Amino acid sequence: MTAGLVTLGSLKVASREDLSQSITGPEATGCKATACGSSGGPADMDPATWARVKDHPCYSEEAHHYFARMHVAVAPACNIQCNYCNRKYDCSNESRPGVVSERLTPEQAARKVIAVANEIPQLSVLGIAGPGDAAYDWRKTKETFRLVSAQIPDIKLCLSSNGLALPDHIDDLVAMNIDHVTLTINMLDPEIGAKIYPWIFHDHQRLTGIEASRVLHERQMLSLDLLVARGILVKVNSVLIPGINDAHLLEVNREVKRRGAFLHNIMPLISDPDHGTHFGLTGQRGPTAAELKAVQDACEGGAKLMRHCRQCRADAVGLLGQDRGQEFTMDLVPEQVAYDPAARAAWRDWVAHEREDRRAAVAEAEAATRAEVAPQEQPLLVAVCTQGGGRINQHFGHASEFRIYEVDARGVRFVTHRRADNYCTGGAGDENRLAQVIRTLEGVPVILCARIGDCPRDDLAAAGIEAIDTHAHDYIEPAVAAVYRARKAAPAATRTA
Structure with missing residues (x-):
């Protein structure tokens, strides 16, 4: 990308270097892992398949640093x-599947997608994930995809479904070039399923148990x-529900691999009484971060795992971990909007x-780590504050989630993300929120x-957490590897943690 002012949708930056710090919207100021699948690259x-x-x-775990998704609630x-x-x-402050602030007609959805594509050049994927089931409410799903693809032919189309009605539409999916589908599969054993699903409606019948x-x-x-x-x-x-399907998910993982699934995403149950779900109201708890990781780790060697899922709303807009949907409510979308492909094309060129x-x-960085650190050395977990682009580009006080990486002599691996309320509010730190972050x-x-x-640096240190800001705007993996090598080289007494 040549020097000089570059305009990408609503982004105006002076150079590639500035662009790398300006990719996530209003707050933007200042990989390789186990095998293939979500963490893979072109060599894997x-x-x-890589092109898709x-x-x-x-x-793709790598793609989520650079590209945005959009869900339309049709x-x-x-x-x-x-x-x-x-x-x-109308629960705009909740981030969980099935929640939306606006339900759209296919025509409204098409207008909104074009408006978002013009303003968010990172947009690469349009998904329909409800708020019901995209394959069951098929007429609206199909019409939305038809309208959008006529205007933006290069956008990827994908949908999420429980699979009950999907076999009825397989020919349509192929004809429309929908080459990514997410299926929710929580069980193979109907006795376990009966604890998760009170009823289904199939072939004009309501079935239970x-x-x-x-x-x-x-x-x-x-x-x-x-x-x-x-x-x-x-x-x-798959939703991990402690005491119901947690052990069973290993069998699910083996079976979906055998049948050819590309990825398996094991997600934690979100269980809060305020959400009004049966599990929330009856006290069924969700898994701890350690329990989730244990099940995911136990499935290694089976179907390839996705670990960077954010359990998006059915109307999510933006990079994973970010929701800009409230910037594009229908009252803010123009009645007439024409698609301009230039910004998205420039963005893809920069990403390449x-x-x-x-x-x-x-x-x-990996070569340096292998040369300097013995293979038997214990791995290190490192949290990263980032707004995308594969760089350490977020102020600690602004972070509402932390990406967790594991590093040892084999390399740097993304393992999960952890959410917390951001420490800074209105320009000042909140001690209660800092305690939650810790x-x-x-x-x-x-x-x-x-x-x-x-102040937050000192409080983190008192809790045994070393905060480092000397790698600001560096690539994540090389910075994590450098910290690991430095800690392994330093005498134990000089380490903060």
């Missing part, structure tokens, strides 16, 4: 009831088989260069950020 998969996932933030009808779901309307779960299971397996046979990449979502630079930096970072001895004040 065939070129055709490289710009999809949900199917499919409110659902054919099953889940004990963890309550599709409440084990019979309902048996039919749902059979249709989900049929959906997975049909999608794989037609060359559609499938991500399987940035990816090469980042991969070279990661390779150099609890959130339990077991993580280092945090990297673009900047941090003396």
